[in-house]
Amino acid sequence: MIDSDETIRRTALWEAHRALGARMVPFGGFEMPVQYGDGILKEHDAVRHAAGLFDLSHMAQFELRGPGVGAWADTLTVNNVATIKPGVARYNIFCNEAGGAHDDVIFYRLDDDRWLLVVNAANAAKMWAHLQAHPGTGVTLTNRHGERALIAIQGPKSAAILGGFVDADIAAMKYYTCLETSVRGRPAIVARTGYTGEDGFEVFLDSEDATDLWDALLALAQPPLPCGLGARDVLRLEAGMPLYGHEMTEAIGPIQAQLHWAVKFTKPAFIGKDALAAQVAAGDFSRIVGLVLDGKVPARAGYPVLVDGQNVGEVRSGSLAPSLGKNIATALVPAAAASAGTRIGVEIRGTVHPATVVALPFYKRST
Amino acid sequence: MAQPAGLLYSKDHEWVKIEGDVATVGITDYAQASLGDIVYVELPRIGATLAQFGNIGVVESVKAVSDLFNPIGGEVVEINSELEADPALLNRDPFEAGWLYKVKLTDTGEQANLLSPDKYEALIAEA
Numbered sequence: 465m466i467d468s469d470e471t472i473r474r475t476a477l478w479e480a481h482r483a484l485g486a487r488m489v490p491f492g493g494f495e496m497p498v499q500y501g502d503g504i505l506k507e508h509d510a511v512r513h514a515a516g517l518f519d520l521s522h523m524a525q526f527e528l529r530g531p532g533v534g535a536w537a538d539t540l541t542v543n544n545v546a547t548i549k550p551g552v553a554r555y556n557i558f559c560n561e562a563g564g565a566h567d568d569v570i571f572y573r574l575d576d577d578r579w580l581l582v583v584n585a586a587n588a589a590k591m592w593a594h595l596q597a598h599p600g601t602g603v604t605l606t607n608r609h610g611e612r613a614l615i616a617i618q619g620p621k622s623a624a625i626l627g628g629f630v631d632a633d634i635a636a637m638k639y640y641t642c643l644e645t646s647v648r649g650r651p652a653i654v655a656r657t658g659y660t661g662e663d664g665f666e667v668f669l670d671s672e673d674a675t676d677l678w679d680a681l682l683a684l685a686q687p688p689l690p691c692g693l694g695a696r697d698v699l700r701l702e703a704g705m706p707l708y709g710h711e712m713t714e715a716i717g718p719i720q721a722q723l724h725w726a727v728k729f730t731k732p733a734f735i736g737k738d739a740l741a742a743q744v745a746a747g748d749f750s751r752i753v754g755l756v757l758d759g760k761v762p763a764r765a766g767y768p769v770l771v772d773g774q775n776v777g778e779v780r781s782g783s784l785a786p787s788l789g790k791n792i793a794t795a796l797v798p799a800a801a802a803s804a805g806t807r808i809g810v811e812i813r814g815t816v817h818p819a820t821v822v823a824l825p826f827y828k829r830s831t
Numbered sequence: 832m833a834q835p836a837g838l839l840y841s842k843d844h845e846w847v848k849i850e851g852d853v854a855t856v857g858i859t860d861y862a863q864a865s866l867g868d869i870v871y872v873e874l875p876r877i878g879a880t881l882a883q884f885g886n887i888g889v890v891e892s893v894k895a896v897s898d899l900f901n902p903i904g905g906e907v908v909e910i911n912s913e914l915e916a917d918p919a920l921l922n923r924d925p926f927e928a929g930w931l932y933k934v935k936l937t938d939t940g941e942q943a944n945l946l947s948p949d950k951y952e953a954l955i956a957e958a
Contacts, residue, residue: 487865504868505868783894784871784893
């Protein structure tokens with residue numbers, strides 16, 4: 465099961481995962497928990513109704529420093545960077561010249577000159593090379609991948625659970641803000657961000673401090689439930705959030721992924737702008753849609769999608785959605801098949817199963 | 832943990848309970864625990880003839896599709912229809928209420944290709 469490749473890395477919390485009975489899998493170059501003993505459904509339920517605890521230390525943390533960061537990053541990404549105020553986080557996408565995506569990321573602006581850039585683990589080496597290949601004036605980069613830890617607490621009880629450990633009023637933080645503070649007496653960055661569709665926080669800290677915070681959270685009278693990458697994927701899919709390699713790839717860019725809101729064509733120039741503008745102008749690009757299946761058979765990534773018996777696309781992600789009690793999926797389909805309400809077929813082991821195109825997200829929290 | 836006595840086991844983590852010329856088939860506790868929360872089971876049709884160790888269906892957890900292999904050859908005479916509405920029965924009670932289907936045996940000699948409880952226990956201890 466476990467890749468014997470010696471280059472596979474462990475996060476600072478590896479021992480803690482093993483002690484909790486996690487099933488570990490290789491992911492993004494690290495050996496990560498895919499689920500713990502209670503299973504994905506209970507982990508999902510904890511995040512939707514109480515709180516879940518995640519080790520995301522496999523994600524790459526790049527430190528950006530200098531007066532030139534905003535202007536430099538604006539030329540490499542589709543969303544605005546220089547306009548981010550200190551203490552604010554913003555989602556963004558690095559594109560290639562053809563309008564496909566190198567990665568989707570979050571910029572956290574810590575103060576005027578210091579930023580944290582978080583990229584997907586699987587893209588860490590590619591993204592580091594991409595940044596090195598596009599040096600900026602007044603920009604210093606430091607790759608902290610594997611040296612810094614990231615612990616996420618996600619769910620409606622997150623603020624109450626984490627708040628007692630932080631030297632700041634995190635309940636007063638707005639969504640997509642960040643601050644440098646101390647957590648259990650150690651320096652950390654706390655951000656009100658996440659990838660679950662729930663309220664929650666992400667704590668960036670030194671690897672040597674990770675176990676102390678993790679253990680302290682689990683020692684609470686009402687602790688968060690440790691959650692693995694399996695639950696995280698189901699949660700993000702329900703929330704309509706793209707996963708790189710599925711809804712976005714080097715060939716599927718942000719316009720096709722229905723992330724038009726994040727592409728700022730008002731910026732003077734950025735890599736991929738012309739290609740993305742041409743896509744929008746032409747209008748007939750294939751795109752990511754949500755599917756709800758009629759039946760009980762789950763759709764999975766790679767399954768063919770059919771309209772009137774014709775193979776028109778493929779499933780990009782699929783799972784049971786516990787919040788809906790239905791099987792959901794994303795699929796890449798032609799514009800003509802992308803309207804909500806369109807009836808579509810998913811071929812599963814030789815049989816076509818009916819589904820309906822729906823608007824994303826599948827799940828939206830009530831508060 | 833000891834495996835239930837009176838059953839035979841396959842290396843693919845199915846169990847077989849033989850009564851006369853009919854065998855009841857299921858997946859082991861080890862299998863259900865490895866799969867995680869089971870959300871869908873695709874069973875063979877009644878009347879289908881299944882070869883020993885043939886791929887005859889799937890068990891799907893929240894995140895993964897796993898092939899189901901038939902541990903002993905025969906004709907399907909009954910399926911556990913409760914699994915359609917409640918696939919989690921496989922997680923809760925894999926050796927009893929979560930049985931999958933019954934086959935009328937083609938060749939009772941195929942039992943010799945299956946593992947005793949002790950040998951299956953040794954197999955999963957190595958995993």
